[in-house]
Amino acid sequence: MSDRRYTRNDLKSELPDAHFIDGARHKAVGRETFPTIDPSTEETLTQIARGRDADIDLAVTAADRAMKGEWRDMTPAERGRLMFRLADALEAEAERFALLETLDVGKPVKESLGDVRGVCATIRYNAGAADKMEGSTIPLGPGFVDFTVLEPVGVTAHIVPWNYPLGMVARSVAPAFAAGCATVVKPAEQSPLTALAFAELCHKVGFPPGVVNVVAGYGEEAGAALVAHPMVRGITFTGSVATGRKIYMNAAQGLKPAVLELGGKNPMIVLDDADLERAAFDAIDGAFGNSGQVCSSSSRFLLQHSIAEEFLDRLAQNAKKLGVGPGLDNLDLGPLVSKEQYDKVQSYLAAGRSSGARVRLGGGRPPALDRGYFIAPTIIDRVDAGNVLAREEIFGPVAVAQLFDTIDEAKALANGLGYGLVSGVYSRDISRALTLARDLEAGSVWINGWFIGGVQAPTGGIKESGIGRERGLPGIRNYLSIKNVGIRL
Ligand code: NAI
Ligand code: MG
Numbered sequence: 001m002s003d004r005r006y007t008r009n010d011l012k013s014e015l016p017d018a019h020f021i022d023g024a025r026h027k028a029v030g031r032e033t034f035p036t037i038d039p040s041t042e043e044t045l046t047q048i049a050r051g052r053d054a055d056i057d058l059a060v061t062a063a064d065r066a067m068k069g070e071w072r073d074m075t076p077a078e079r080g081r082l083m084f085r086l087a088d089a090l091e092a093e094a095e096r097f098a099l100l101e102t103l104d105v106g107k108p109v110k111e112s113l114g115d116v117r118g119v120c121a122t123i124r125y126n127a128g129a130a131d132k133m134e135g136s137t138i139p140l141g142p143g144f145v146d147f148t149v150l151e152p153v154g155v156t157a158h159i160v161p162w163n164y165p166l167g168m169v170a171r172s173v174a175p176a177f178a179a180g181c182a183t184v185v186k187p188a189e190q191s192p193l194t195a196l197a198f199a200e201l202c203h204k205v206g207f208p209p210g211v212v213n214v215v216a217g218y219g220e221e222a223g224a225a226l227v228a229h230p231m232v233r234g235i236t237f238t239g240s241v242a243t244g245r246k247i248y249m250n251a252a253q254g255l256k257p258a259v260l261e262l263g264g265k266n267p268m269i270v271l272d273d274a275d276l277e278r279a280a281f282d283a284i285d286g287a288f289g290n291s292g293q294v295c296s297s298s299s300r301f302l303l304q305h306s307i308a309e310e311f312l313d314r315l316a317q318n319a320k321k322l323g324v325g326p327g328l329d330n331l332d333l334g335p336l337v338s339k340e341q342y343d344k345v346q347s348y349l350a351a352g353r354s355s356g357a358r359v360r361l362g363g364g365r366p367p368a369l370d371r372g373y374f375i376a377p378t379i380i381d382r383v384d385a386g387n388v389l390a391r392e393e394i395f396g397p398v399a400v401a402q403l404f405d406t407i408d409e410a411k412a413l414a415n416g417l418g419y420g421l422v423s424g425v426y427s428r429d430i431s432r433a434l435t436l437a438r439d440l441e442a443g444s445v446w447i448n449g450w451f452i453g454g455v456q457a458p459t460g461g462i463k464e465s466g467i468g469r470e471r472g473l474p475g476i477r478n479y480l481s482i483k484n485v486g487i488r489l
Contacts, residue, residue, distance in 0.1 A: 006109050006328040011099040015046045016192075019055055019216055020199035022062035023209025029054035034218070036192055039106040039335040040326035040372045048192050051217030056184070056225040059213035063155040063182035064231045066210030071182060076131035083127030083177055085205040087120045093201070094120075097166060100193045102327035105162055106334035106373070107290060109327060118455075119170040125455040126174035126476065133179070133476055138484070145487040150480040152180035153257075154233030157226045159219075159247065160195070161239045162188035162337050163293040163395075169195050171455075171470055172236040172259075173212060179479035184232070185214045186223045188239075190337050192216040219243060227251055234479065237261070238295070241418075241464050248467075259468035259478050261295065261460055263393050264421025267414040268298040268450065269436070271407075272306045274426035278448065280314035286424075286450040287399040288322060288377045291333050293341070296422045296459075298450055300390060301401040302413050308403050312381055315399065316361050319377040324366050333397060335373040342373035345396030349378065352389040352400075358382045362397075391417060407436060415441045420463035424450060443469070 017033075018025035026049065033047035049055070074082075090097065098112035107115075135148035156176050160168035165187060173183045187195035192214075199214040215222050227235055227250045235258040237247050244262040251258040268286060270279050286298030303311055323331030336342045349363055362378035381401035383390045389400045404410045414423050423440035425447050427433040437445040443461045446452045453459060453471070460469040468478060 003110065003330055005330055006099065006102075008103070008328070011096065011103065013096055015100070016196035016200070017046050017048050018196070019049045019051060019059070020196055020203070020212070020214045021055070021059045022065075022213065023203050025200075026055070026058065028052070028217075029058070034189060036104060036190070037338065038103050039337055040328070042339075042371055042373070045103055045193075048216045051186075051215035051222035053225040055215050055217070056222055056229055059184045059215045060155055060226070060229045060231045062210035062213055063184050066182040066208055067152070067154055069210075070208045071180065071211050076133070076178075076180070079177060079180060080127040080130035082206055083123050083130065083174065086202055086207070087123040087127065089201055089205050090116065090123070090198075091120050097194055097197060100197055101166060101191075102334070104191045104193045105165060105337050106327045108332065108334050109330045111290065111334075112327070115164055115167050119166050122167075122170045122455045123174045126178040129473060129476055130178040133473070133480060135482070140486070143489050145489065147485055149483045149485060150179075151483050153479055153481045154181065155231050156181045156183050156234040156236065156479060157229075157232045158183055158185045159223050159226065159235070159237045159239070160185065160187055162191040163290060163295070165191035166194040166198060168238050169198060171475075175470075175476040176479045177211070178476050181234070181479045182211045183213065184226055185212070186219075186226050187214060187216060189216070189218050223247075224250060227256075228254065230254065232256065235259070236470070236478065239263075244466065259460075259470060260466040261470060262464060262466040263295040264419040264461060264465050265299050265391065265393050265417050266296055266419075266422040266424065266442075267300040267302045268424040269302045269410050269414060269426065270304065270307060270311055271425065271427040271432065272304040273428045273432070274307065275428060275448070276307060276311050276314060279426040280311055280318055282450040283315050283399065284318045284322070288319065288333060288397045289451075291336055291375070292397040293337060293395050296444070296451065298424060299394060299398075299400065301399060302410050303401055303403050304410070305403050305405050308381075308401070312360060312379065312401060316379055319361055319379060319399075322377050324369065324374055324376055326372060333377065336375060336396060337373070339373060341395060342375065345375050345394060345398065348389060348392070348394045348396070348398065352380055352383070352387065355387050355389075356382070357387060357389060385413060385416065393419070411436070411439050415439075418464040419461070421461040421465035422446060
């Protein structure tokens, strides 16, 4: 992984600024625009087409036409081949996509490059699975043949957040392509650039017009119109609980299924027999990777009393080595995505300080950086269970530590919130870890590692962390509907 610094001139292409609909760039119907900002400099990068109902209608109608045309007649294997071509083309342009992402959201270029590679892997996994999604035969008994056919659900809507802008697009459109759906993507208003460039690339490698459409704009305008459009037959959303709830209610009006991934407040439980070096190493990426703007980050450290001090010392030592700076400088942490996120994290830090919790490291803006939405890696302990820092998703580089004595206390803390995305356990005793895992209310449990998984492993939440699963083969089933065919002999 290259640690070199980049400049704006390394991006040897223009910034995309128009919707991509039916195989072509489109200005907004109302000719309106909105700015996209470089959070490292606080400067406007460019003005982007601002979509509303009319733009969404063009995109959904194009997708619906695609569903009835060439796309429908391609074999699953042919769709897979097209997707492999897409992954190869993206790999060849990885640096351009990474620089676009870094400019738009501030993450270090090496992280953006890693994200693009992850997107290639996602596309290839789904490409390979396109012709392996099988129906079943149903034993009705003599005199009948009954079988199921898996069919694409139709036009699907993909509303994505800004923390992994291209990654979140690929996570949901790649399985949709594998299933044979045509898609309309609404990127986050903070981060439209890579989604727009991606749609063009799909077109370049030969996707039929209308299979992938991207309409930029705000959630309440373009996003809500997309969910409500009568020709949309399925919705996938990643983002906040509050917005997820709105989208689910909007989807319910049209009786549309929705897959919702709504974040978490994920406990990393470190038991007294844990490998502390391992745990404190993983905790760096867990808490500070992508500046903490990760749904599955280790945003709570639940530490058994006897090892708490040693764990926190090790964590602080590791965290002190992290470099913070503009994404193009390619250090360890970039800025937060927007002023809104920056203000939100600062207000959490202020609330934490006034509650009597102890700031062991960081606690705000790094003194050397006078512009950009930067927050230094922060470690806060002596946080009690009622503190907002222990209850709410901060979505910033803030590690929050709570102590416990017994396993029952750890369970109560871990399960005590509305969220249920990920829980993690560190222990050298696998029986102890697995016994605890059984009682953890979460869609994923990670033992002695953090961010375990990949495109092959299903992910998603229970409780308020969401509905449904993405990735793996279940991720493709979201886009398939079962048709049962019964025959009397
Ligand atoms: P958000 O959930 O409001 O935005 C995510 C996406 O939903 C964006 O594309 C947005 O335009 C769209 N959207 C917003 N309102 C909509 C509506 N009524 N109908 C359709 N689409 C709509 O998230 P926001 O406000 O950017 O961030 C707030 C908090 O959400 C963060 O601080 C973090 O805690 C959480 N979050 C969680 C993410 C995750 O990975 N689960 C990702 C991003 C944010
Ligand atoms: Mg931006």
